[in-house]
Amino acid sequence: MTPEARLAAAIGILDRVLAGEPAEKVLTGWARSSRFAGSKDRAAIRDHVFDALRRRRSLAATGGALSGRGLILGLLRAAGTDPAAVFTGQGHAPAPLSAAEAAEGRPPRAGAEAADCPDWLWDLSGAAQDAAIRAAWEIQRDAAPAGIRVHLGRIPREALAARLEAQGIATRPDPRSPSALVAPGRPRGLVQTAEYHDGLFEMQDPGSQWVADQVPLEPGQSLLDYCAGGGGKVLAVAARVAGEFHAHDGLPRRMADLPARAARAGTPVALHQPGGRLPVCDTVLADVPCSGSGTWRRAPDAKWRLTPQDLEETIALQAQILDRAAQLVRPGGYLVQATCSLLRGENEDQAEAFLARHPDFAAQSACTRLPDALADGYFVSVFRRTA
Numbered sequence: 001m002t003p004e005a006r007l008a009a010a011i012g013i014l015d016r017v018l019a020g021e022p023a024e025k026v027l028t029g030w031a032r033s034s035r036f037a038g039s040k041d042r043a044a045i046r047d048h049v050f051d052a053l054r055r056r057r058s059l060a061a062t063g064g065a066l067s068g069r070g071l072i073l074g075l076l077r078a079a080g081t082d083p084a085a086v087f088t089g090q091g092h093a094p095a096p097l098s099a100a101e102a103a104e105g106r107p108p109r110a111g112a113e114a115a116d117c118p119d120w121l122w123d124l125s126g127a128a129q130d131a132a133i134r135a136a137w138e139i140q141r142d143a144a145p146a147g148i149r150v151h152l153g154r155i156p157r158e159a160l161a162a163r164l165e166a167q168g169i170a171t172r173p174d175p176r177s178p179s180a181l182v183a184p185g186r187p188r189g190l191v192q193t194a195e196y197h198d199g200l201f202e203m204q205d206p207g208s209q210w211v212a213d214q215v216p217l218e219p220g221q222s223l224l225d226y227c228a229g230g231g232g233k234v235l236a237v238a239a240r241v242a243g244e245f246h247a248h249d250g251l252p253r254r255m256a257d258l259p260a261r262a263a264r265a266g267t268p269v270a271l272h273q274p275g276g277r278l279p280v281c282d283t284v285l286a287d288v289p290c291s292g293s294g295t296w297r298r299a300p301d302a303k304w305r306l307t308p309q310d311l312e313e314t315i316a317l318q319a320q321i322l323d324r325a326a327q328l329v330r331p332g333g334y335l336v337q338a339t340c341s342l343l344r345g346e347n348e349d350q351a352e353a354f355l356a357r358h359p360d361f362a363a364q365s366a367c368t369r370l371p372d373a374l375a376d377g378y379f380v381s382v383f384r385r386t387a
């Protein structure tokens with residue numbers, strides 16, 4: 001495909017996403033029905049779509065319309081490319097610009113629009129008063145780097161970095177997690193390397209590893225990951241300390257990949273179905289469903305889809321999950337609340353409300369890591385069961 005044909009494909013996909021279809025689903029469907037597209041075409045189109053969605057609001061201003069064409073027009077203008085050279089209508093290029101399209105468009109307004117944040121989230125997050133939060137919104141306008149979790153039991157971090165470097169894959173260590181490397185520029189060959197196939201590393205965001213680093217567990221103790229999903233965090237803890245590991249998820253199909261991943265890591269993890277009897281453990285991790293507002297670089301359409309009502313319902317569900325998870329902590333053990341959100345209502349406020357409902361738990365620590373050039377954003381709070 002020509003670069004122009006890729007942009008035309010991205011326009012069609014963006015129109016469907018703007019009409020309400022999930023981006024991943026539309027991209028997968030497009031790839032299946034477009035056998036002429038090679039892997040490089042699919043990757044480039046995916047990048048165009050995600051680049052446009054991360055900056056949807058500012059690009060709609062620059063491009064003059066919230067539509068597939070408007071966003072791609074905005075992307076080209078923002079990159080300093082003359083859109084008329086791309087919108088030629090020749091071959092499979094997008095149709096030529098209308099006079100209105102050529103005339104429309106303006107620079108985004110400073111604040112929420114330029115930071116590509118919905119107004120209500122800008123206000124709720126206190127962005128106007130807090131430069132760190134503004135930076136967190138700003139950084140989520142760009143793609144996230146690829147995160148690597150080094151299996152430290154099998155290879156030191158520096159040694160893996162050197163082996164990847166020898167294959168032309170540059171990485172840098174994340175100072176906030178001892179197992180984390182970051183590969184800027186999202187190199188696509190990482191999972192094709194012998195090191196990946198030999199289980200020397202997993203793909204995992206450094207912020208997610210930072211959460212796992214804070215899960216208190218002594219050798220031989222038991223951990224229940226109550227919202228395990230694909231098991232990224234329970235496997236990261238298991239790589240750090242030998243213990244007894246249990247996984248549960250309200251939507252068990254989310255754990256479909258966990259057995260294979262656990263086998264690859266050489267770590268037994270017992271899977272539990274909802275409604276079944278769960279073990280009381282030394283530590284229970286509640287990595288609760290959340291807005292995802294610290295990870296919107298990876299799922300940018302979610303940023304525009306979230307409503308205040310969704311958020312309210314999610315916060316209520318989180319409280320229920322924490323209450324249930326608390327019952328599974330042995331006296332003297334720990335409950336860990338984790339989110340990939342940068343919103344207080346899901347983080348500090350939720351932790352405070354939990355403590356008010358549970359006088360048998362005491363706050364041990366709480367920390368937010370805002371999204372930055374190395375990692376997505378997360379919040380972790382650790383409670384100790386005192387009675």
Ligand SMILES: C[S@@+](CC[C@H](N)C(=O)[O-])C[C@H]1O[C@@H](n2cnc3c(N)ncnc32)[C@H](O)[C@@H]1O
Pocket residue numbers: 208226227228229230231232233234248249250251254287288289290321
């Ligand atoms: C943030 S994700 C977990 C990510 C996972 N821990 C990891 O590191 O890969 C939240 C998970 O909570 C699950 N979930 C939703 N409602 C739940 C409930 N009521 N009880 C337990 N888990 C639930 C979701 O299916 C989802 O897999």
